[in-house]
Amino acid sequence: xxxxxxxxxxxxxxxxxxxxxxxxxxxxxxxxxxxxxxxxxxxxxxxxxxxxxxxxxxxxxxxxxxxxxxxxxxxxxxxxxxxxxxxxxxxxxxxxxxxxxxxxxxxxxxxxxxxxxxxxxxxxxxxxxxxxxxxxxxxxxxxxxxxxxx
Numbered sequence: 001x002x003x004x005x006x007x008x009x010x011x012x013x014x015x016x017x018x019x020x021x022x023x024x025x026x027x028x029x030x031x032x033x034x035x036x037x038x039x040x041x042x043x044x045x046x047x048x049x050x051x052x053x054x055x056x057x058x059x060x061x062x063x064x065x066x067x068x069x070x071x072x073x074x075x076x077x078x079x080x081x082x083x084x085x086x087x088x089x090x091x092x093x094x095x096x097x098x099x100x101x102x103x104x105x106x107x108x109x110x111x112x113x114x115x116x117x118x119x120x121x122x123x124x125x126x127x128x129x130x131x132x133x134x135x136x137x138x139x140x141x142x143x144x145x146x147x148x149x150x
């Protein structure tokens with residue numbers, strides 16, 4: 001009788017330990033740099049206090065309609081700096097999305113794609129205000145070149 005009680009107690013303790021482990025990992029927030037397997041983008045909800053002078057401080061992205069979707073879909077795979085350092089019209093941003101979908105395993109953005117394209121083409125278009133605030137410089141033009149002499 002004592003042996004069966006020990007076995008039952010061992011099984012119960014094991015079940016409690018396994019249950020406690022799974023309970024403790026429920027809704028655990030991943031740490032910086034930790035890989036999370038996901039079939040869809042992780043939801044992002046930037047707080048209003050993180051917006052300073054129209055810029056979302058943690059990412060450097062312009063605070064505008066569609067910011068949350070850009071954070072959730074774009075920064076799930078790469079740094080926001082890849083967005084802020086590039087400029088394209090709507091067609092150019094769409095081509096970048098198609099390239100990422102065909103070669104980088106970007107998921108289908110569905111109805112979110114229109115909002116994301118609206119955001120990117122408005123805020124990160126060539127000649128936009130954001131480009132003059134530290135983005136890539138405009139291509140050189142109307143330059144009179146000369147040959148250097150030894």
